[in-house]
Amino acid sequence: MLEGLKEWKGALIVIGILLLLTPLFAWAADLVGYAEPLENAAEELGAMEHETAIISGILPDYTIPGANPYASAIVAGIVGCVIVLVIGILVGKALAR
Amino acid sequence: MHIPDGFLDLWICALMYVISAVVIGYSAVKLKGTLESKQVPLIGVVAAGIFAAQMLNWPIPGGTSAHLVGGAIAGILLGPYAGCLSMASVLTIQCLVFGDGGITALGANIFNMGIVDVFVGYAVFRALRNFNQDAATFLAGWLGIWLAAVACGIEIGVSSIFKYEIETTVPIMGFYHGILGIVEGIITMLVIRYIALRQPDIIYAAKEVVA
Numbered sequence: 001m002l003e004g005l006k007e008w009k010g011a012l013i014v015i016g017i018l019l020l021l022t023p024l025f026a027w028a029a030d031l032v033g034y035a036e037p038l039e040n041a042a043e044e045l046g047a048m049e050h051e052t053a054i055i056s057g058i059l060p061d062y063t064i065p066g067a068n069p070y071a072s073a074i075v076a077g078i079v080g081c082v083i084v085l086v087i088g089i090l091v092g093k094a095l096a097r
Numbered sequence: 098m099h100i101p102d103g104f105l106d107l108w109i110c111a112l113m114y115v116i117s118a119v120v121i122g123y124s125a126v127k128l129k130g131t132l133e134s135k136q137v138p139l140i141g142v143v144a145a146g147i148f149a150a151q152m153l154n155w156p157i158p159g160g161t162s163a164h165l166v167g168g169a170i171a172g173i174l175l176g177p178y179a180g181c182l183s184m185a186s187v188l189t190i191q192c193l194v195f196g197d198g199g200i201t202a203l204g205a206n207i208f209n210m211g212i213v214d215v216f217v218g219y220a221v222f223r224a225l226r227n228f229n230q231d232a233a234t235f236l237a238g239w240l241g242i243w244l245a246a247v248a249c250g251i252e253i254g255v256s257s258i259f260k261y262e263i264e265t266t267v268p269i270m271g272f273y274h275g276i277l278g279i280v281e282g283i284i285t286m287l288v289i290r291y292i293a294l295r296q297p298d299i300i301y302a303a304k305e306v307v308a
Contacts, residue, residue, distance in 0.1 A: 004138040011142050018149040028156035036163055037273035038098055038249065041266045047258045052103040057196035062152060077152050080190060081145040087186045088141025092179075095128040096137050 004089075019077040022062075023070035098166065098249055098274075099191065099206055102199030106256040113252065114204030120212050121185055124178035136179065139299060143171055144183040151187070155280060163277040166210050169218025169241040169285050173234065174292070176301035177219040184211035209248045214241040218285070222302050230293065231286050238285025239278040246274030 005012065042048045053060075059079060064072035105113075132140075147167035154164045171180035185207050191197040198206045218241035225233035250270030254263025292300060 004134070005142070007135075008138055008142045011146060015142075015146050015149045018146075018153065022149075022152050025153040025156065029154035029162065032156045032158045032162065034154050034156065034162045036098065037161055037246065037270050037277070038100065038253070040161055040273065041250070041253065041259070041269040042104065044269065045259045045262055045265060047104060047253075050103040050258045051101045053196050053199065054102045055193060055196060055200045057192075057194045059194055060196045062195050062197070073152065076195065077149055080148050080152075080194065083190050083194065084144040084148050084187050085141040087190070088144040088183055089138055091182050091186065092132055092137035092140040095125060095130070095179075096132045096134065097130050 015081055019074055019081065022073045022077050026070055026073055098163075098209060098246060099188075099198030100202035100209075100249065100253065102201045104199070104253055104256060104258055105202050105205060106258075107201075109252055109256055110201045110204060112204075113202075113208050117185070117204045117207040117212060120181060121207070124181045127178045128182070132179070135299070136175070136301075140175060140179050140183050143174055143180075144187050147171060147184065148187050148190070150284075151191075155277075157277075161273050161277070163274070163280070165281060165284055166214055166242050166245065167285075168210050168214025168245065169222070169234075169237040169281075170288055172215040172217075172219030172241070173222045173237060173285075173289055173302040174300060177216045179301070180215040180219065181211055184215055187211075205249070205252050209245040209252075213248050214245040217241040217244050219302055222289075226303060231290060234286040234289040235282040237282075239282035242278040242281045243271065243274050246270040246278075 059076045062073050062076040063069045064075060150165045150167055155162050168184055171183050175183055188206050188211055192200055192203050218237040221237040221240050222233045225236060247267055247270060250267035253259045254266035259266055
């Protein structure tokens with residue numbers, strides 16, 4: 001299934017580099033108090049307290065529970081990239097000529 | 098821009114699920130039997146690239162920040178239908194495995210980032226690419242994310258948790274993403290420019306004949 005990926009080695013290396021940068025960006029985002037516009041709108045209208053998570057996932061918030069959040073972000077990134085890579089290929093195969 | 102559980106009223110959750118399911122189904126029907134062998138791994142590679150890029154939160158001082166969404170990149174590289182499926186797979190895994198975006202809001206999140214951003218990005222690029230490719234890709238990235246944010250603002254603005262204050266939610270989402278979208282536009286421009294130099298044949302939206 002993965003034989004067609006040889007052609008995309010360069011792209012996969014770039015993806016690997018992005019994942020290695022994840023802890024740096026996460027640390028810097030924590031430093032500046034990262035907040036998205038959706039959170040700003042929720043704060044403005046008092047909706048933040050209604051935020052829930054019916055499914056937290058096995059790697060909640062892109063971390064391994066109990067592990068260092070910055071280091072585990074790399075692992076979470078690898079897991080996520082592999083899953084969507086495989087799903088994308090399977091979808092492509094199912095719809096191919 | 099991933100909407101969590103608890104923000105949207107049930108009816109809007111259901112409506113967005115239905116709309117997204119219809120568009121995803123239509124995209125699959127349109128693609129069935131049309132993908133060339135080279136496009137098969139590309140759908141997965143683009144999905145993985147967007148997943149990785151979305152993990153990088155831009156550390157912008159001042160309280161309001163964002164990360165790349167990448168819908169326009171997916172639309173330009175894969176076309177709107179494969180781009181939509183690629184983004185939908187990313188958003189679904191983010192929700193189920195990482196708890197990013199609520200399961201009740203998954204339909205809305207796919208609509209905003211996997212449909213609006215992808216189809217608008219693709220359409221803007223197609224309309225402007227012969228005028229200036231860099232301008233086309235920048236505007237595709239910027240307008241795609243801005244309209245996705247406005248759609249998000251409408252969805253939360255018609256929900257009771259946000260006190261039906263659509264006149265507040267839409268301007269907040271539109272204003273901030275209008276500014277942050279400049280970064281999305283620049284990244285979209287640079288990514289497509291690089292790929293156009295290295296492997297122009299893989300850019301679906303640049304092809305003359307589009308199915």
